[in-house]
Amino acid sequence: MRTVLTIGRNLAVLGYVLFALFPLYWLLKIAVTPDRLIYTEGTALWPTTFTFDNFRTVIFYSDFMVFFSNSVIVSLCSAALATLIAAAAGYSFSRFRFRGKSIIVVLMLVTQMFPLLMIITPIYKIVATLGLLNTLTSLIVVYTAFNIPFATFLMQSFFDGIPKDLDEAAMMDGCTRLQALRKVILPLTLPGLAATLGFVFTAAWSELLFALMLINSNDSMTFPVGLLTFVSxxxxDWGQMMAAGVLALLPSCLFFVFIQRYLVQGLTAGAVKG
Amino acid sequence: MARIDIVDLCKRFGNIEVISNVNLSFEEGEFIVLVGPSGCGKSTLLRMIAGLESITKGDIIMNDQRVNDLPPRDRNIAMVFQSYALYPHMNVERNMGFSMEIKRTPPDTRRQHVDKAAAILGLGSLMERLPKALSGGQRQRVAMGRAIVRDPSAFLFDEPLSNLDAALRVEMRLEIARLHQRLGSTMVYVTHDQVEALTLADRIVVLDHGVVQQVGTPMELYESPANRFVARFIGSPTMNLIEVAMEDQQLTMKSTHSAIPLPALVGAESATQLGIRPEHLEPMPAGKGHVQGEVEVVERLGSDSFVYVQVPGAGRLLSRCNGNTRLQAGEAVGLSLDPAHLHLFDEKGQALR
Known part of the structure; x- marks a missing residue:
């Protein structure tokens, strides 16, 4: 009975993984298919000949590298800023009682309730008035702002998971509150910081709507907008578009490879009797 | 070493007063145990001494210096937490030396202090381990080691043994007693376990609802409790209570009006309850003794036997007698009250003496 269950569960997981990964596979397949074969071979799982021409064209003969570096700048800056602010806010939500705390929490929740489409006009107006249209700064500010509420709740739950006794033990041991935070609490929150960084990074990396509205010069386009330039x-140009897509996946993958060791839980095991 | 004076101390959380008007003085090198049921304010009082909890009213004075506004790090006090609160990302050595690391003590000196503390607690072979690789007792030792390394003027313990199993608890209790003898520091220890309180303390402070009920040595508290609360809280099994009244110059059981033939007792006029500890209640052959009843249950513990006797009008009384008593359930039995060890309480539960 148990083996049947195990097999069933594995099959279900396998089915899910195939379903999730198939589009990625198709992306890769089209990217390496020579243009002349895209339509003639139809839905074959692998082209009879394959080529890296599409990648070469995208990297050397298009604006892709510009889009790419813009995206890296925007995503990294947004992730770093949002995580920093969210960590500070999450810590205070977790550790302190202060006037207006519940109001702030409600306000932050409210910002998450509306479809972004509704506020895109006012945001455009504000950014235009500030003279920030067509700048990466505008995207960094907007992405940071919109990711802070969720990131804050995320960080708060990570701080909540660390016993207050540890702050207090550190303060008894001679730390100021900031020292206790830096030397004891932050090292234990690394998984949380990594998760938050990863979350904001991917959100910023794949964001299209604001990037489309606030940017229209090729020099400051981010990658998702840049992809649209392959549509004339x-x-x-399917081949080149898919090649660009494959390349765009790389930083996300690298980023997660980099942070995955901080994502493993259980770092706080042994702090208190559990 | 520190002398700690607590003057008119109050603590309020919103409208709830958890500590009211506490006045206490702890002498240098004294082992003080704060004891009481959960929610009595003992941990809050300890945390106020530590500086982890703000003071609503009153003063805490250490060695003639008012410390109300000093942050914990400037009070030179070490605290052992119930949860141990070891830093999970540091090995035992760094956990113990962390306070010196913060003070930027040179690594050599730090190492010396840590090694010394480790030797006292027998932790030498565990220095490289992370807390998660330690057993409960070892974690407890490391937490104490962390306190010792600081060489503080006072140690605070917040229910340090309550997470350990029974056998380990006895062992660690002994260890703490030895530690106090060896270091001679002022120690303030919070527990809800009256056995820990009796065995460890030089003096015990009994708290209930944020009010000090009695302060005294273990034997003082045991032999002459100030009120019914202390009488019931200290001592195991708990003291027997019998509802009594004064009738015709004679102490009688309230419900049956049957006289308890005892010599005149001081203050008996206003007594409403009579308390007697199980060991001062001796079973006698039926017809003898001060009260008569029937044996309900006999619990044999080897060294002692607990004999539960149903006495009409007084309810169930517990007598603690010899391990080899021949009493059987259902047997009629008399009970003799030792007149030298009677406690009388008035309407408000205050002891009459």
């Missing part, structure tokens, strides 16, 4: 009035 009369044709879509």
């Amino acid at each position: 009035k009369f044709s879509v």
Whole structure:
């Protein structure tokens, strides 16, 4: 009975993984298919000949590298800023009682309730008035602002998971509150920081709506907007578009490879009797 | 070493007063145990001494210096937490030396202090381990080691043994007693376990609802409790209480009006309850003794036997007698009250003496 259950569960997981990964596989497949074979071979799982021409074209003969570096700048800055602010806010929510705390929490929740589409016009107006249209700064500010509420709740739950006794033990041991935070609490929150960084990074990396509205010069386009330049009035360059897509996946993958060791839980085991 | 004076101390959380008007003085080198049921304010009082909890009213004075506004780090006090609160990302050595690391003590000196403390507690072989690789007792030792390394003027313990199993608790209790003898520091220890309180303390402070009920040596508290609360809280099994009244110059059981033939007792006029500890209640052959009843249950513990006797009008009384008593359940039995060890309480539960 148990083996049947195990097999069933594994099959279900396998099915899910195939379902989730198939589009990625298709992306890769189209990217390495020579243009002339895209339509002729139809839905074959692997082209009869394959090529890296699409990648070469995208990297050397398009604006892709500009989009790419713009995206890296925007995503990294947003992730770093949002995480920093969210960590500070989450710590105070977790450790202190102060006037207006519940109001702030409600306000932060409210910002998460509306479809972004509704506020895109006012945001455009504000950014335009500030003279920040077509700048990466505008995107960094907007992404940071919109990711802070969720990131804060995320960080708060990580801080809540660390016993207050540890802050107090550190303060008894001679730390100021800031020292206790830096030397004891933050090292234990690394998984939380990594998760928050990763969350904001990917959110910023794949964001299209604001990038489309606030940026229209090629020099400051981020990657998702840049992808649209492969769509021309009369044709879509599928091969190059997919090649660019594959390249765009790389930083996200690298980023998660980098932070995954901090994502493993259980770092706080042994602090208190559990 | 520190002398600690607590003057008119109050603590309020919102409208709830958890500590009211506490006045206490702890002498240098004294082992003080704060004891009481959960929610009595003992941990809050300890945390106020530590500086982890703000003071609503009153003063805490250490060695003639008012410390109300000093942060914990400037009070030179070490605290052992109930949860141990070891730093999970540091090994035992760094956990113990952390306070010196913060003070930027040179690593050599730090090492010396840590090694010394480790030797006292027998932790030498565990220095490289992380807390998660330690057993409960070892974690407890490391937490104490962390306190010792600081060489503080006072140690605070917040229910340090309550997470350990029974056998280990006895062992660690002994260890703490030895530690006090060896270091001679002022120690303030919070527990809800009256056995820990009796065995460790030089003096015990009994708290209930944030009010000090009695302060005294273990034997003082045991032999002459100030009120019914202390009488019931200290001592195991708990003291027997019998509802009594004064009738015709004679102490009688309230419900049956049957006289308890005892010599005149001081203050008996206003007594409403009579208390007697199980060991001062001796079973006698039926018809003898001060009260008569029937044996309900006999619990044999080897060294002692607990004999539960149903006495009409007084309810169930517990007598603690010899381990080899021949009493059986259902047997009629008399009970003799030792007149030298009677406690009388008035309407408000205050002891009459």
